[in-house]
Amino acid sequence: MSRTISGKEIAEHSSRESCWIIVHGKVYDVTEFLPEHPGGSKIILKYAGKDATAEYDPIHPPNAITDNLPPEKHLGAVDPATVTQVAAAPTDAEKARLTRMEQRPPLGEILSLHDFEAIAREVLPEKAWAYYSSAADDEITLRENHAAYHRVWFRPRILRSVTHVDWSTSILGHASKMPLYITATALGKLGHPDGELNLTRAAAKHGVIQMIPTLASCSFDEIVDAAAPGQVQFLQLYVNSDRAITEKFVRHAERRGVKALFITVDAPQLGRREKDMRMKFEAEDPAEVTDNKVSDKVDRSQGAARAISSFIDTGLDWADIPWFQSITTMPIILKGVQCWEDALLAYDAGLAGVVLSNHGGRQLEFSRSGLETLVEVVAHLKEKRGLTFPNARFQLFVDGGVRRATDVLKAIALGATAVGVGRPFLYAFSSYGQDGVERALQILNDEFEMSMRLLGARSIAEVVPEMVDASSIHQHIVAVPSDRLYEANYETMQSVRLREIKPRM
């Protein structure tokens, strides 16, 4: 495994029969792995006998290849002098994208988190946009997550001296400058070469907490190493079918100083995200696709989501909870709870809290929003166990659909300790790197200051249930379909119009 191999020799193994590839300067024989590759063999064969690092990097956790190939397939190091880089000429689409990148407005013109998304749409590579923005099925849940906030309205108080307002809070015992945290999202390098490190560094500057994702593009240790002294980080965990791997990971994280463990429980299988899957097809070589027979029944489209998630344990169960409690002293929070019954079970199991979430609308379509679930959880845990919220001993978090400080304050008023924000920060660093994330946090700070003043709340403790009207939160309505014959006949009202002044001849 330590021998040095020439580019020429590698290039000879460029077929399905014998397929070698270079990743990060190491040579691997992936011939036998081809049929097992979650992303299909075709994409690997494209790099057979060549350097695949550029394609490999954003999609895979750094240790994916070493973990999946037996040692004897690790052939050795490549002799760099002998390799010709595959210098792909950028496509017209890519050139246009790079031009748009040049045309980004200065950060000072970004006025809200929506603006980052507007820019990211323009400057992200299509594949990255599809992976980040896509959600389950018809993406109804994705949009409901945002829309749910529109069903909750404020009841602000006046004449409370609000010169000094303070929106800092405590999350699982750790100080946070805002009642929100950066939640875990996968594959950060799809959007920016520094990936998740953009978040780590910006979080340090603004005093907010980052949740490190299992499926980060950067390695766990890179992300922890990038933290400032004393910076608090949490860990999001996808549980591996091989519990030994999970145990090793969790113990390592605790040793590295991670402060809480968020176990994802809403993703025994990663969702079908059709935008992502469809992208896959359209990006493929059209000639090759054309050759497929119409009757080709094999589903070759997996999208990025499934390509990276085959290891997740579908058998995770309540019975596993004591085991987790035995391997770590970190507080354990379940991420992805979606009804009060499971929140109650989590409480009774002695856990530290739950994240009410539907995974950003990316898993089960027609799951309710975290905000809606929050209302029923608060009501039932009061009824069943006498709890009131926010509650230091059992904390409720919500994520999905947040774009404004007002969204966050609605969740806080309804009983959440803090709110997780994901995609907006992805869009921020994809568009502007670390500066983008800092600008996003600054905008949120500005919004918190103003909203707290206008709400009449001088501290997070003063953001109380009476400050919101959530009585419409459970309404899931759809208008009776329109009568299109009638609508087509109806001639719309017109305002007065400017005169057209005719010249006098």
Place this chain on the structure above:
Amino acid sequence: MSRTISGKEIAEHSSRESCWIIVHGKVYDVTEFLPEHPGGSKIILKYAGKDATAEYDPIHPPNAITDNLPPEKHLGAVDPATVTQVAAAPTDAEKARLTRMEQRPPLGEILSLHDFEAIAREVLPEKAWAYYSSAADDEITLRENHAAYHRVWFRPRILRSVTHVDWSTSILGHASKMPLYITATALGKLGHPDGELNLTRAAAKHGVIQMIPTLASCSFDEIVDAAAPGQVQFLQLYVNSDRAITEKFVRHAERRGVKALFITVDAPQLGRREKDMRMKFEAEDPAEVTDNKVSDKVDRSQGAARAISSFIDTGLDWADIPWFQSITTMPIILKGVQCWEDALLAYDAGLAGVVLSNHGGRQLEFSRSGLETLVEVVAHLKEKRGLTFPNARFQLFVDGGVRRATDVLKAIALGATAVGVGRPFLYAFSSYGQDGVERALQILNDEFEMSMRLLGARSIAEVVPEMVDASSIHQHIVAVPSDRLYEANYETMQSVRLREIKPRM
């Protein structure tokens, strides 16, 4: 009737005064039948003295002509050597359609049942699309059937080991690999030359049950013959005014092994489907239409629906139920029940179940969706007779508007035994034949697997009422009409935009 007739002789009978036509190599004198033809005389006269088989086939049950003409009008067999085929040159529209047919994407790119519909719209002959897709009046009910599912949201459970999930079930005592069946739809050959046989064969491969329609393009026996050994089939019945015909049909079906009888009760008269009717006009010879006087008051448009349904008995009554019970031992289910009162009557009459359905939105406009009716039926049958659902002795089915496995699971959670799916399979085989139906079933299997896991249900028995929130199901709301003067004045918000970089001169 057994004599052989030359094409030349037939061609002499090409007028309203004497009109012979050839169907499947047999010659018929239809002169006296012209005014009675449900589809109008004009369409027959177009083929007077010629071979009408191509036009006849997709629209008529195979035995329509022999059943409707007295024996003396069956003149004999045509002498094939003497007939010139009417080789119609394809129109420009038809040529464009055939090109689109060539451009169908490979089946692997079809990701959901919606995709089949998107392709079918492009590749179906206009008349077939109009017949399949049309519905009653303003098609509000058609769309409500789908929309009703959007008013029901999930309450998923977590941490239930879901490695093995099983969505097979039992329908009227027969195993089904999924909690759905292929419901009856008419005129399959409009979409594909193999018609309903596409469904039979795909159903066999995937272990689901097909309901054979009375108005199939293929004959009943062809469909039964196409079944695999042991394959379960049900029969949908339109009751004939001539009960002897119905009795013969039912007894024959039972003898051929059909396992259940679904009597359609929501169609004493087939609905006005204006899309279908309008198509008829536009397809007609414009010259001829132009000659019509503006004041022509005769409604010549019937659409395919009425053309094929004049035999249906408008007098069907509860009093007929015992008679049906006397002529068959098959379980009897009423298809088209729309309120709890009738479900209760069906139960009290000793029937095996009801299909809560509004006939795919094709009959009475503003009938509620089957899903909504299900909620009231379950509530009232519990109150009146103490029944709980699903119930093996009295089974509830729902059809209309289903496109996703999540739709099916909502109905199951609310008490249905299984759900009928119709149009999506029509679109699947119209676009891709039997392969299309198989792909559709495979997609549903994928969706069931994922949805069951994400719902936390390992078997259909674990899909329980607590897993859905249907509290908005009875809301039939329409927004207050917009104030268009105000809306027109309101200037929409704009996101930040890319800069346009001016060249430096």
Place this chain on the structure above:
Amino acid sequence: MSRTISGKEIAEHSSRESCWIIVHGKVYDVTEFLPEHPGGSKIILKYAGKDATAEYDPIHPPNAITDNLPPEKHLGAVDPATVTQVAAAPTDAEKARLTRMEQRPPLGEILSLHDFEAIAREVLPEKAWAYYSSAADDEITLRENHAAYHRVWFRPRILRSVTHVDWSTSILGHASKMPLYITATALGKLGHPDGELNLTRAAAKHGVIQMIPTLASCSFDEIVDAAAPGQVQFLQLYVNSDRAITEKFVRHAERRGVKALFITVDAPQLGRREKDMRMKFEAEDPAEVTDNKVSDKVDRSQGAARAISSFIDTGLDWADIPWFQSITTMPIILKGVQCWEDALLAYDAGLAGVVLSNHGGRQLEFSRSGLETLVEVVAHLKEKRGLTFPNARFQLFVDGGVRRATDVLKAIALGATAVGVGRPFLYAFSSYGQDGVERALQILNDEFEMSMRLLGARSIAEVVPEMVDASSIHQHIVAVPSDRLYEANYETMQSVRLREIKPRM
């Protein structure tokens, strides 16, 4: 007054100082009347010294001029040989309209009442379209009238032998072939030269009742004369400030055989209909308008509505009811009742019924629909007086927004005796004359037959409250305004697309 006047002499009186006009061959001196003309003096001055009949006819009741001018201003008859007709060359817009008139599809292609409106929009003169189609303010009430029907859904019954279905009924003791009547609408000649007579003749053929409008273009007697023997007609009454005129009119109507008196109570002043008013401006001579100073504050726009209604008594009061009861033995019905309190007063006053109506959305914006009011009236009159509906002694009618037989049946199920239909018949005769109205009635008959069968009701008596779900009728909701920044960022889902097959080179 009986002298004969030459065109030359008349032409000399063509100024504001002395203004004579010819109407129907009679010469009138309108100089002093100019400032009082409800439609403004300008329009009259356009015809000063000329024949104004063509402009006068559709807008005025036939006797308007004779009633409004003192006898000494009736100068005599014109000498026809001496008058040159003003032969206006049709404008380009008018020519295009006449071409569209030629292009009307044959009546057989008209499939629903919506279709008449689609044609009328194209073929009506702009002024007529504006007058017929316009409504109050933002026309929200107009559209709500139709939309209210969409909030009521059916609960149909099955297996009730429906071979014979009968939708005839009795209205105020008079047989009607359908549970609807042709309600009063003004200015029929704007749409068709025969005006309201189209309705009279078609009503006779189909056995329905016509309500004669006070503001008909045809004279009352013309309309009564056009009736077939035994044909039932009702009278709609705008009460004149001069009660002697009203008394004379009512007594005359009763003598002529009119069977019921519908007193309009929702129009003490006719509504502002901005579409109509705006039309007025745009139709005016642009040169003249341009000369207006910007600061011209006089509201010259009245639209047709106000031009014809200045005589209506704003002082009409409950105290007048006994007087009406003293001058006629016809049953008296109040047209335009909008809450249960007034329906109760009408009942207690011994009247024969009420029309729950908001005047087709043309009067008070945000008045509720008749259908919604019906629900509260039925509930409260049962509670207060023990009445059940339909009720022969005190009948409830509804109008506004009806386009389908299903709309009518919803109102019947909720307790109405019959439903008034107005605009659809206007559109029908404006497009196709009497034939159009007959076709409209025939379509309704077809729809009634089918809907009664599918509803499981064999007679109007069997159309009962249990057949509808009106639980959403009082919902007046408006969605929270959309978040346009979010919406603009959201990239819509796309279905699979046809491949574009590239030629092989």
Place this chain on the structure above:
Amino acid sequence: MSRTISGKEIAEHSSRESCWIIVHGKVYDVTEFLPEHPGGSKIILKYAGKDATAEYDPIHPPNAITDNLPPEKHLGAVDPATVTQVAAAPTDAEKARLTRMEQRPPLGEILSLHDFEAIAREVLPEKAWAYYSSAADDEITLRENHAAYHRVWFRPRILRSVTHVDWSTSILGHASKMPLYITATALGKLGHPDGELNLTRAAAKHGVIQMIPTLASCSFDEIVDAAAPGQVQFLQLYVNSDRAITEKFVRHAERRGVKALFITVDAPQLGRREKDMRMKFEAEDPAEVTDNKVSDKVDRSQGAARAISSFIDTGLDWADIPWFQSITTMPIILKGVQCWEDALLAYDAGLAGVVLSNHGGRQLEFSRSGLETLVEVVAHLKEKRGLTFPNARFQLFVDGGVRRATDVLKAIALGATAVGVGRPFLYAFSSYGQDGVERALQILNDEFEMSMRLLGARSIAEVVPEMVDASSIHQHIVAVPSDRLYEANYETMQSVRLREIKPRM
């Protein structure tokens, strides 16, 4: 300070190091003030050494410069003979705007308050339009203010002699010809050179009350001086951090005859209005913006709102109320109350009333509309203190979203004494000066007359709660997001179409 300075000398002070400007003929040294200018230093430097009056005037209260600069920076008067005016050539955009100004339709064509807005959009300078029309965040609250009125419907009464209807009322003891007042809006000169005086003069003519804004473009005394003898004016107050300034202002106002003091309590900090902020960027010199580095993190955009409001006291508190009561005998009303709890506190504090308002949607996004708050305030103050409304001793006002007399009447029926109208009058005078405001008031008078008649109310006292149905007022619903794959497949209904007549060859 009294020396006369030559233009030449002034022009030498045109840099950041020494910056003099001319305003209204006076010379000021603003060098040290540059970094403190709320609108940024850049805009001042543009006029360094020049006359800044034209830019200064509409944005600043007249005494802003004298109040903010210490006396020693007031250098003296400019010598007019020595100054060259900066005669800016109008931009193309400005020329197009002036052309549109020429094309305004005559006032007589303006039919509703919406029409003024339609014209103002076209003829206002972009900056003025952005400042007037913008609102907080996504402008959801702005639109909700209008939409809330659509959830309240009328229950009109009939047969009440309505010849004489009277919509005059009493507001805080002062006669008003209508139940509305002109509420305070800032920076009137942005829209018209006469600014707020347009309102004063029109108010006098129509007998309505004007509320004078603290942030008027005209000085307080100019506005009071413009009043007619006996004309009633109120004062809107932004409380200054320096209470001495506020006390002086309030005492001065009372001495000048102002009749009531409306203290704004919903704006301790002025809201982020992104439309306004974005305008700022787009209006800036593109070259300069382009030079900004992408990473420029300083938020240079403040919009007009923040530029003018830095003096407002964020520490205003209930404890300050007695002080206000000690410095004035004017009745005190809190403007910006948003829940019943604060209305109750205001009542208990002995105040004269509250304005239920969210500041025209310009402050806290998702604040409820004043109309909605009104319903809860009336209910709770009845419950807690036995009050009924309208109530002379404690008056309720509402503002935001009003466009029609029907809107006003809904608020009156629900218990308001009067309604504040702001933007529509801004749009009226921006488009047509004082004449526009008069026309707007005349339109409202017309609408009141008609609406009172149609409602059956002869006086404001007869506009009672039973006349409206507000049962849907608290509904904050959002439709379930649409299923776009389904919607895209659904082929809309089509009406019949005109034939295309083919020429006969």
